[in-house]
Amino acid sequence: MSIFFYCLAYVAVIAFVAVALMRIIGYLKKPQHLRWELYPVAHEDPEKVEYGGSYLENTEWWKDKYRSCMVGALKGFLIEALFLKAVWEHNRTLWVRTYPFHIGLYLLIGAMGMTILSALGMLAGADGFVTFCTVITVICDVFGFAGILFGSIGLIQRRLCDKGLRKYTTNEHFFNLGLFGIYGLFGLMLCLGHGAYNFALMGNSFIYGMFTFTAMELTPLYVLYLLIGFFMFFWVPYSFLGHLFMKYFTWHDIRWGDAPTINNPKLQKQLANNLNLPVSWRAPHVQGDGKKTWAEVATSNPEKQN
Amino acid sequence: MKTSQELTFNDLSREEGLLTTVDVNTLRPMPVDYQTFPWKVITDEQKKQYCCLLDDINVLLIPVPQTKAEEEEIVNRFLDGVRKLFTPENNWTCLAMLDTTMDYCAQCNSCSAACHLYEMSNEHEMYRPNFRSELFRRIYKQYVKKEPLAKWRYGDTELNWKTVVRLAELSYRCNLCRRCAQVCPIGVDNGLVARELRKLFSQEFGWNPRELHEKGTKLQLEVGSSTGMNPSVVQETVEFIDEDYVETTEYEFKTPWDVPNADILLIHNAGEMLAWPDNIAAFSLIFEAAGLSWTLSSEIAGYDSVNYGVFYDDVQAARVAIKHAEAAKKLGVKKIVLGECGHAHKALTVIADRILPPDLNIPRESCFPVLRDIVLGGRLKLDPSRNNFPVTLHDPCNLVRLMGVVKPQRDVLHAICPQFREMTPHGVENYCCGGGSGFAIMTRNNINEWRMNITGRKKMEQICGAFKDCLGPEVKKYVCAPCSNCKGQIRELLEQNNLLEKNGMQYGGLVELIVNAMTDVKPGFIKWEEE
Numbered sequence: 001m002s003i004f005f006y007c008l009a010y011v012a013v014i015a016f017v018a019v020a021l022m023r024i025i026g027y028l029k030k031p032q033h034l035r036w037e038l039y040p041v042a043h044e045d046p047e048k049v050e051y052g053g054s055y056l057e058n059t060e061w062w063k064d065k066y067r068s069c070m071v072g073a074l075k076g077f078l079i080e081a082l083f084l085k086a087v088w089e090h091n092r093t094l095w096v097r098t099y100p101f102h103i104g105l106y107l108l109i110g111a112m113g114m115t116i117l118s119a120l121g122m123l124a125g126a127d128g129f130v131t132f133c134t135v136i137t138v139i140c141d142v143f144g145f146a147g148i149l150f151g152s153i154g155l156i157q158r159r160l161c162d163k164g165l166r167k168y169t170t171n172e173h174f175f176n177l178g179l180f181g182i183y184g185l186f187g188l189m190l191c192l193g194h195g196a197y198n199f200a201l202m203g204n205s206f207i208y209g210m211f212t213f214t215a216m217e218l219t220p221l222y223v224l225y226l227l228i229g230f231f232m233f234f235w236v237p238y239s240f241l242g243h244l245f246m247k248y249f250t251w252h253d254i255r256w257g258d259a260p261t262i263n264n265p266k267l268q269k270q271l272a273n274n275l276n277l278p279v280s281w282r283a284p285h286v287q288g289d290g291k292k293t294w295a296e297v298a299t300s301n302p303e304k305q306n
Numbered sequence: 307m308k309t310s311q312e313l314t315f316n317d318l319s320r321e322e323g324l325l326t327t328v329d330v331n332t333l334r335p336m337p338v339d340y341q342t343f344p345w346k347v348i349t350d351e352q353k354k355q356y357c358c359l360l361d362d363i364n365v366l367l368i369p370v371p372q373t374k375a376e377e378e379e380i381v382n383r384f385l386d387g388v389r390k391l392f393t394p395e396n397n398w399t400c401l402a403m404l405d406t407t408m409d410y411c412a413q414c415n416s417c418s419a420a421c422h423l424y425e426m427s428n429e430h431e432m433y434r435p436n437f438r439s440e441l442f443r444r445i446y447k448q449y450v451k452k453e454p455l456a457k458w459r460y461g462d463t464e465l466n467w468k469t470v471v472r473l474a475e476l477s478y479r480c481n482l483c484r485r486c487a488q489v490c491p492i493g494v495d496n497g498l499v500a501r502e503l504r505k506l507f508s509q510e511f512g513w514n515p516r517e518l519h520e521k522g523t524k525l526q527l528e529v530g531s532s533t534g535m536n537p538s539v540v541q542e543t544v545e546f547i548d549e550d551y552v553e554t555t556e557y558e559f560k561t562p563w564d565v566p567n568a569d570i571l572l573i574h575n576a577g578e579m580l581a582w583p584d585n586i587a588a589f590s591l592i593f594e595a596a597g598l599s600w601t602l603s604s605e606i607a608g609y610d611s612v613n614y615g616v617f618y619d620d621v622q623a624a625r626v627a628i629k630h631a632e633a634a635k636k637l638g639v640k641k642i643v644l645g646e647c648g649h650a651h652k653a654l655t656v657i658a659d660r661i662l663p664p665d666l667n668i669p670r671e672s673c674f675p676v677l678r679d680i681v682l683g684g685r686l687k688l689d690p691s692r693n694n695f696p697v698t699l700h701d702p703c704n705l706v707r708l709m710g711v712v713k714p715q716r717d718v719l720h721a722i723c724p725q726f727r728e729m730t731p732h733g734v735e736n737y738c739c740g741g742g743s744g745f746a747i748m749t750r751n752n753i754n755e756w757r758m759n760i761t762g763r764k765k766m767e768q769i770c771g772a773f774k775d776c777l778g779p780e781v782k783k784y785v786c787a788p789c790s791n792c793k794g795q796i797r798e799l800l801e802q803n804n805l806l807e808k809n810g811m812q813y814g815g816l817v818e819l820i821v822n823a824m825t826d827v828k829p830g831f832i833k834w835e836e837e
Contacts, residue, residue: 030405031398035656036498038488039710039734052734054710056655059675060641086491091416098414167314167431168413168440172459243410243492250406250493258710261659261667268664275663277395279621281509282383285524286621288396298624298661301527 002215005226009210012230019237020245027249031277032270033257041256042076043068049076054258062262077251082106097154104147104184105244111140115200119207130204137200142191149184152177176241179228186225193221310430315441318472319464324348325360325472328427330759337770338777340803343755352751357471361432364751365478365515366507368471377467384470387510388450391502399620399660400505403498408443411436411494417486422737422764423479433760435486435496438476442499445469474513477503481742481761482617483703488734501743504618514618518744522614523622527629531576531610540609543579544586544602551587555821556828559594561586564637565601571639572600572673573630573654575647575790576610577747582793584831588817589645592677595826596685601637608633611650612790616657617744627658631666641669643676646815648702648789652709672705674714674788677816681718687825690722695782697723697819698772700765700796701736702789710734715788715816722823729768737764739787741795754798762799769796769811777809782834785813810834 040052048054049072055061079085084102087095114137121130156177159169191199205216206226218226236244243250261267275295279288287302308317308326317325330342345362352358357368371377390396391404417435418424424433431437444463448456477500484497508514526532535543544561552558562568572593578585593600603609607629615623631654634642644651655670680686699719705711712733719726729736739746740762745753773783785800787793796813805811812834822831 027402027406030402031394032660033402034399034660036400036403036495037656037708037710038484039707039712041710044710048710048713051712052706052710053712056672056709056711057675057714059679060669060671062669080491084491086489087414087416090419090489091414094414094416163311164418164429164434165413165415168415168436170413170460173413240410240412243412246406246410247492249402250410254403254406254495255487255493261662261664262669267660271660272663274398274660277398280396281390281621282386283509283512285512285519285619286509294398294624295663297621298628301625303524304528 012233015234031274037258043073100147101151104144107140107144111137115203118204122208134200138196145184145187148180152181183228313431319466319469343758360472360475362752363756380467387506407494420485420489426763439496439499474507481738483738508619517748518614530606532612533576537604547583559591561590562601567638568599568601569640570600570643571634573611574645585815588821596680603633605633613653616653624661634668646788648704652704672711678714678717688823689825692823693723696725697784700787702792707734729772739765739792739795746791746794779810782810788816
């Protein structure tokens with residue numbers, strides 16, 4: 001039975017990587033889109049970021065080299081990701097519920113990372129390192145489980161009680177929040193039942209087993225806990241929860257995507273390809289037949305010819 | 307008819323007649339004497355001819371289907387259009403944005419509070435930025451993408467011809483200001499969805515507002531301008547403006563036309579030439595006084611920066627942008643400078659940047675950095691005391707939130723207007739004037755009433771807030787709206803409520819203030835109501 005769960009664990013990891021990659025590659029394979037930026041753009045000159053300005057405020061901006069301040073972008077993104085700044089500023093009642101949820105999730109991701117490090121430490125026989133990682137895992141586990149449990153309950157309560165939000169709340173929302181809530185609850189129960197340190201050690205052993213292909217005995221509650229965890233590995237990237245990693249693209253590539261085409265041969269090439277794509281919109285002023293390209297459609301007027 | 311509280315997604319397919327309404331008698335009162343404009347009754351004749359199914363406003367004038375087959379054709383064609391929206395071939399322009407907006411919205415509704423339409427309609431459900439997006443999202447996932455368990459996951463959404471027609475009309479209950487997108491924690495863009503829907507209905511069905519298409523982009527491409535002015539008429543008009551304002555200002559200047567190899571091709575919104583000739587004259591006067599090498603173009607569309615395509619149709623947007631670039635290329639100018647028109651700025655500087663091929667990608671620049679350099683560089687003799695009256699600045703969304711041109715116009719105002727004060731909020735957090743995305747040029751079918759009652763209400767509240775220490779007719783005050791569409795909307799807000807007279811409020815652009823402060827020019831360039 002334990003071996004079966006180990007197999008499931010491998011499948012879950014593979015599913016997460018595969019679905020996440022599928023999503024990311026699917027996005028990256030899309031043609032270069034139009035500029036659709038919104039200001040402030042975090043990688044702009046820090047002085048301009050303060051008030052939302054852009055390089056377009058400079059006279060003859062095309063004569064300057066296009067700059068994208070990596071530190072600014074990173075700062076902007078980290079503040080948003082770590083503190084949920086936009087929710088704090090624009091939806092405070094939601095923030096008090098969703099922030100513990102998100103922080104809980106980050107802590108559990110951190111706990112998973114530390115557990116993997118612990119298992120590697122076990123492989124290397126570095127006992128001191130394993131103990132260090134395990135202590136951090138304990139802290140991340142306890143606060144992480146509490147965060148997602150508290151956050152899930154709070155978010156479910158708000159979705160049920162807020163009339164405006166209720167209309168937009170689907171079965172999937174309740175399913176997702178319920179799933180995370182139960183996961184947090186089981187995690188906390190396991191911490192209480194086995195002791196948080198022993199629970200972290202169980203995690204170390206489980207991952208160690210995955211590395212060494214040796215199975216350990218599992219309790220029924222631990223099995224349930226793992227099953228939910230495995231399912232989430234697949235479900236998070238598949239569902240709208242995939243914003244966990246796709247937010248990088250919606251912010252960096254779209255919202256902050258202000259790179260000009262002038263002086264950018266790579267971009268010019270991508271756009272030239274787009275102009276050769278066939279159009280099949282049917283309105284009288286387009287009359288795309290699936291053969292005419294964008295370049296042809298944009299430089300002709302079918303209504304005038306008729 | 308459904309109330310805001312009762313309204314659900316499936317009502318769009320089920321309800322007979324008008325779906326809903328906003329009770330204008332319950333709208334938030336204003337700090338000044340501001341009227342409410344009752345909705346005009348939709349006549350039986352209108353109902354017989356056009357689908358009047360959403361609310362009291364009718365932007366699209368969609369013919370009523372006469373047979374079951376026609377009703378089915380609407381649904382089938384819509385689904386075809388949705389499929390096209392999600393193919394790289396047909397929608398390379400916006401597919402990445404649309405796809406992420408469809409897939410990753412968490413339905414937190416943070417966007418609602420950011421929307422001036424939602425706020426000023428007493429939070430009517432129809433105006434929630436996510437209402438149309440979520441309906442479209444559910445239709446897409448259930449009928450086109452056919453996601454596993456879609457009905458269970460998102461709810462079973464019904465789809466018939468009424469849903470399609472109402473969704474089309476609903477795509478025109480938004481100013482496309484994208485304030486909702488700015489506050490989204492995930493990067494979802496409900497403004498984009500409204501525009502994508504407009505695009506689908508225009509490019510697949512040919513359903514679009516006649517002011518934007520027939521009288522807008524089509525006319526511009528055929529005649530040269532959405533005003534209907536052909537090249538010879540436009541030159542005569544500007545010549546007349548020159549003569550008129552040389553006399554008024556007692557300053558000699560002449561607007562140059564078709565100067566080969568000039569540094570700058572200035573493109574105005576041609577609507578200014580008819581509605582606000584003082585703006586055209588002010589630009590000519592400033593550029594001449596500053597000694598710039600510049601010209602206007604008499605090529606088709608080369609004298610009208612308007613590009614209504616950005617509001618509803620990618621194909622038309624591309625066609626107009628190409629005409630603008632061709633006019634510049636023909637003259638051999640070093641750069642194009644855009645006059646005071648927000649959407650023209652965005653269309654040609656930002657949107658066209660990834661449409662124009664390299665040989666047509668002539669550098670484009672906003673007029674505001676140019677004006678800032680002229681004013682702060684001391685190239686004009688200016689006396690700020692001539693502008694010693696309260697001035698506030700409206701930030702056009704296209705220029706500010708969507709382009710990041712925020713400071714140059716403020717630098718000018720700080721230099722020449724001693725009583726300049728900001729609105730709250732301002733800059734990239736500004737509110738739309740209420741005429742955004744083409745509504746400023748529409749008045750029929752209760753659109754004017756809608757602009758006065760709902761879309762422009764927040765801006766009016768902001769203007770009153772900026773002048774709260776000097777409301778009343780005794781102090782002259784100036785709303786600087788450096789965008790043709792915004793100016794048109796603000797004109798209506800002030801004129802229809804008689805606030806020019808009752809509150810001493812005047813409106814205009816930035817260049818008018820600059821000329822008003824020029825010591826070489828006869829005082830009193832800005833005219834007040836009593837003059």
